[in-house]
Amino acid sequence: MSEESLPHDDRPEHSDALPEYAERVLEVAELIPPGRVMTYGDVAEWLQEGGPRQVGRVMALYGGAVPWWRVVRSDGVLLPGHELRALDRYRVEGTPLKEASRAAEGHLPRLDMRRARWDGGGRAEGHT
DNA sequence: AGCGTGACGAGTA
C-alpha cells in the first residue's frame, strides 16, 4: 500500500471509524501510566507526525474515549473547563502536583511536570 | 485565497 492518509482525511461512510491519525493519538494516550502525563507536543513527537495543536484537536474531538487527563499542556496548567475533574483524577492517581504559590493564590495547583512527565519509555528517540 | 482561532510550545521582556 502506498496511500498517504492525511489527518484531514474524511470518512463519511463509517462515522464510528476514527481517522487514522486520531486513532494513533488515542493509542498513545492509552499507554500513559496512571500517575503520569504526556504533553501534546510529546505525543506528536512520539508519533513523529502532526504537531501539538493537532494532538489537541484530536483530544478535543475524541478524547472522551481515553484517559484524556493524562495528555496535558507543557506548562502543567490544568485543562480549562475540566480542571476540577482532572484535579480529582490526579489526586486519585497520585500525579505530582505543584501547589499554587502565594502570588498565584486563587489559582488551582498545576502539574509538577518535572516529575509527572512521562517520556513514553524513550520511544521517541533513535530515528533521525 | 486570506484571516482568525484553537484542549500548543518555546522564547523573550
Next chain:
DNA sequence: ATACTCGCCACGC
C-alpha cells in the same frame, strides 16, 4: 508570574 511574538497545522468563515 504575566504578556507578547512566532512557529506550527487544521478548520471555518
